[in-house]
Amino acid sequence: MLRNPCESKEKSLNQQIMNEAFFDKKDYKSLDRVDGRLKVTGAARYSAEYQLPGLVYAVLVESKIAKGTIKSIDSRAAERAPGVLAVISHVNAIKVPGYQTSNQHPSEPPVNGQPLRAFYDNNVYYNGQPIVAVVASTLEKAQFGASLVKIQYEKEQHKTDFDANMDNAVLPAQAKKNPKSPVADYNRGDKNAFVNAPVKIDAEYVLPTEVHNPMELQAITAYWEADDRLTLYDKVQGTQPTQQHFAKEWNLPPENVKVIATFVGGAFGNGLHNWPHETAAIIAAKQVKKPVKLVLTREQMFTMVGYRPYTWQKIQMGATKDGKLVAINHESVGQTSSYEEFTESTLQQTRMMYASPNVNTRYRILKLDVSTPIWMRGPGEATGAFALESAMDEMAFSLGMDPIEFRLMNYTDSDPDKQLPWSTKYLKECYDAGKEKIGWDKRKMQPGSVRSGEWLVGYGMGTGTFGANRGAAAVRAQLDADGNLLMQCAITDIGPGTGTAMVQIASNTTGISTDKIIFQLGNSQFPKAGNQGGSSTVNSVGPAVQAACNALKEQLKTMIASKGGSNAAFASAKKEDIVFVNGQVQIAGNDSAKVDIRTLFKQNNIQKMETTQESRPDENRNKYSMYAFSMHFAEVHVHPLTGQVCVKKVVCCGDAGTIISPKTAANQMIGGATGGIGMALTESAVIDHRFGRYVTKDFAEYHVPVHADVPHIEVFFVNKPDTLADPVGSKGLGEIAIIGVAPAIANAIFNATGKRIRELPITPDKLI
């Protein structure tokens, strides 16, 4: 008898899958992470690991009330404690120039509103807000000093309870200003079509607050190299956005602010905003005139660097009896802070995923006395997909249709929202491949029909989509006489393996073997890049790598052709035909046209050849609708008496254009599916509303999935290029890896038990 399917599961085959399953159709072969060795040996340096001379340590003391003002701060004992150099608060903090000059934060804000200003005044906006920094010669001394600080408050009535305050939800200011804003009310077709639909679903869905909780804690080492020159080793997702932010905040020329984030130990979105703890470290470094390191505690990760907002949704879905969608009304209310209006694309996919002639969406925010949320992997789409894909499953069940059949019935070959053709869409291919891999034929329409011993077995699926975003990026490429290629870009790598993918693109473009290519990143002084976020890195930086490599080829071609003789053939050669083999430049298919790079450089009296190329989105963006798609299937086993859930198998299929780096791409999908299991089954940050304070704020109480929760995850890619989206043909996949996973699991649980759980996470108590 199967006692617990999770305990008896076979050892994970994920590694094997990663090594074997990827069809290297033509272009890209599996490459180990170029920085893997550095990471596993500890040689990779993260933001908290720069031991600068004279380094001192800062520890933050947080507010213990949710709203009010600070009456007094007694820092005497802390100041007298051994090793303490400064106790900094709004009482004695130096003036931050950017705080004084603008009401709106000076840099281009990722979120509308007034970001929280560290040590600015005596207002308390939420429980867990940084109030004081204690700076000391060692971490332990700073921690001890922090324990001695006594803060008196004038409390005010706070509001943190979403459910109790939902009537106060409002239209975001940006939608009030601009009716075309993505969060403005949307209507397509007949506004009231739902009312008369033959078959209807009307349901509410709740997603609790989830916290990114990457393994690496948020860390910054701030160093004023001179009064007007600032260096930050900062755990962020964008070095140049951070550089811009702090240049403006400190009224410095951007070139005077250097931001280093060579390695980032996961972020999932919490590094897309600059937060008060960063300014706190910079203030502290200025005040003690030493480099200051500040690392948040795990508990502080819940209140200082954003989270996925608690979100209520309602879907009304109407269909004909034979399964054609008639209408979808989708409403969402997401929580935000009292001082910033965070919004996300919770409702976007409802507008474009299915061929419903009539669609209404309505997005609202609820301002509470909490910290500001920020995008968390698969941001709003993952939240929206839970509701939309659950509702699709509910409707399919009401219609007595197979959920895939129902989706195919409402498949759309062009974007009904933008009314543009897709650049590419291979979702049908995903359905087909996934169905077979999960064993969809074993699924029975009637819940509770399949058993394995005492356990109920269910199968479910969920679709995901995310914009194939692309921004401007530039890459510097440098070729030396030995045929080594060095490239640089300011982009970060928060874990997906950006360096690895870029090395592969460069190798593919030039023919230079991957071991002779280095891609340096994570430094604001390198050529232009935005944040690593929104699945846009390969699509943005990849084309710049390609452009830089091609520019090098052009330079070489010109240089070679100028010598005349047999080299004249190079003048008319196409750049695609120029290849590098063993330190030689060749024209493919022409054995006589070969030039040794070293000799060439010597003849021309140069050490190396360099170029910097920028790549930008093109006009195709206005002619086509560009999305990546994903399909997730789950098999779950549920114990009917105890409500235990075991996710037995997950199959993910990604339509993400060309797969540049098969191993790291698979890694992304497996990580996303794991995050989706957390969304579905375990993760929830709970506030005790009497205090407005989190009660589940460490890894013992906030449950991320552990290995025993994560089954065999099978990953497939369609691997067909989308060259309309960008020249490398990629559509991005970090986000689609998680979008659709939670509903796939929730739908599988329904199929197993007949219980439709619309509030995540689905813990055992909800299933008994």
Add this chain to the structure above:
Amino acid sequence: MIQFQYVRTSTPKAAVDAVSKTQNARFIAGGTNLVDLMKRNIMTPEKLVDINNIPLKGIEQQGNKIVIGALALNSQVADSKLVQEKLPLLSQSLNAGASAQIRNMATVGGNMMQRTRCNYFYDTAMPCNKREPGLGCGALEGFNRMHAIFGTSEKCIAVHPSDMCIALVALDATVVAAGPKGERRIPFAEFHRLPGDTPEKDNNLMENELITAIEIPDNAFTRNVHYLKIRDRASYAFAVISVAAALHIENNTIKDARLAMGGVSHKPWRLSEAEKALIGKPASEKTFRNAAEIAMQGAKAYKHNAFKLKLGPNTIVQALKNAAEPV
């Protein structure tokens, strides 16, 4: 962390002497709980007396009982051939707890001395009578999903977090303690306390007493046993509900039975009345369901843990079923 003294000792007597000399001193073994509590300023001992060098790691048969030294590691006990053969319930319960890394550090004595994992106890910004008597119980009207349903008081509704102790109370273990006045034995069921008016006291160990060993009498529960732990993820989470079930079945009749629950009370919760209802009956789902209903008599739920009134008996039934039909 607040500064403290640290001394090492190598005999129980030296340890007891060392701890007796300072007002606010604590023994430290694996430190898997105490160090966390000190980092969060929840416990602030002035002195730590390290007992790891005391030779108390043995696991052996002595006459008609098995004696386990207080410093035996959780993993060592779980993997012991003797324990697996004669006390499989104990081995199962240990492997259900914590993580492999923690089980490699944590000792049997330390496991018994674990403090509750109540969210309010762990946050010094929240009220908690156990941490600071008189502050009030934050959980009573708060987020009490994980909290007790048996033996609560207005002062405290926290639960005891150990898995191992649930098996030990079922197996009629005895605690051996050395103190300033010599050695004494405490029945396991009387070791931990209910909160009453003094929730700050987790157990009945006297001041400066040191646990030196656990004694478990020989029993017939070598085959039909099961420790079933329901939790919010598959591993490395405290029990929402756990059940230790041990049956002695002959000819499909239950000759003897032991039943205890975790995640429901301030102490490991032995279900003696339910055991009586099992004895002499056929090992059937009907018998188990009846015992489970008896077991739940007197349970009282709070705002967020009412599901335990249903999950509790279901888990008892399932644990008994699993025990009756071992894999």
